Amino acid sequence: MNANELETSEALSKSERRRARILQILMSGATSQIRDLAEALGVSLMTVHRDLAELEKEGLVRRLRGAVSAEKSLLFESSYNYRGRKQVEEKRRLARAAVSKLQPGNAIVCDDSTTTYHICDFIEEMTPLTVITNAVPILDRLRTMPDIDLIAAGGRYHAGYNGYFGAICERAIRSFHVDVAILSTTTIQGLSLFTPDETVVRAKQAMMEIARRKILLADATKFRFTALNYVAEITDFDLVLLTGDVPPANLEMLRKAGVTFELV
Structure with missing residues (x-):
């Protein structure tokens, strides 16, 4: 340069x-x-x-x-287009790592995050799969992909998040049981996950409830901001995939808490 x-x-x-x-x-x-x-x-x-x-x-x-x-x-945090252009390579690394943890035949649930969206780039490597999601971009991307049994968790459409939310969506999610939930988060403060919108909180929590294993995807920027609404503890996840320059103090906190994490 x-x-x-x-x-x-x-x-x-x-x-x-x-x-x-x-x-x-x-x-x-x-x-x-x-x-x-x-x-x-x-x-x-x-x-x-x-x-x-x-x-x-x-x-x-x-x-x-x-x-x-x-x-x-x-x-x-609620503009999908704005978020989608940030940390793209980091998000792709996280998504590739998440897909590598799946097995053909798995049923998975994915949230509306722009990080999780990038599993679409690699998911053909693990088909056949059943994919449940409330995220319109994932639904659009996977609807013509062979060997994907795609299930939309419908509800009230939210333009800012480009996904479906609300009571109907949450009931739909809770009607399933899946092998893996793949989620991201707005921010990580200490050992807790937060997001600005309680509507998003409820959808994420429903996804966590129905999954046998839970994987969290987070780049280093997630440790820099705050948000209002509590989602879950990072210890609730079976695996945390991280990328970027995560502050050493945060990594040490995760180790002390017994969190299973990988830097990708």
Whole structure:
């Protein structure tokens, strides 16, 4: 990489981090003055307006008369399109590792996460399989794949998560028993998993209830943020697959808690 490419790469990294920080600030649902955002970030108004323009194109924020708010249905963790472009190679490594733990003939359940989606890239290696999911992208990807018995856990469609949720979905999930649940999480704090939306919590918990084995997929960014709603303990999983620069302190905590994990 030459000097110009390096400079461009670093600039992109800074802008991405800045936009993630803007979304964090707005996740409370409060409206913020754009001038206040510029001051909090230590950048110019012009820079903030550029960042907001990009986020607005993604449908994540809305600007009005010098103020900005997050679109409540498309917050940082609930925008499937936004999440889907982050840590793609890490997600693919996690998904490949998860598929390697399956056996032909297994019945599996998968959540709506953009990490779990990437099992579709490798799942043909382990067919025939039964796959149950509430995630529209997984349903779309697998519906024509040979030797996949695909079951949709329907319910109320949520555009931000691009999946089905609610009481109907949860009842559908609980009507099955599967060999493996493959799940991801918004964040890991200590030994606990959290996510912003309680609707997503209930679907994930239902999937965990019906599985003989549970596999969690998490890249290093999951240890950096917080979220409101408790999902489960990381010790509830039979295997935790991790990738990226997971802080050593977190790895040591997992070891002390007796968590079975692999770095992939």
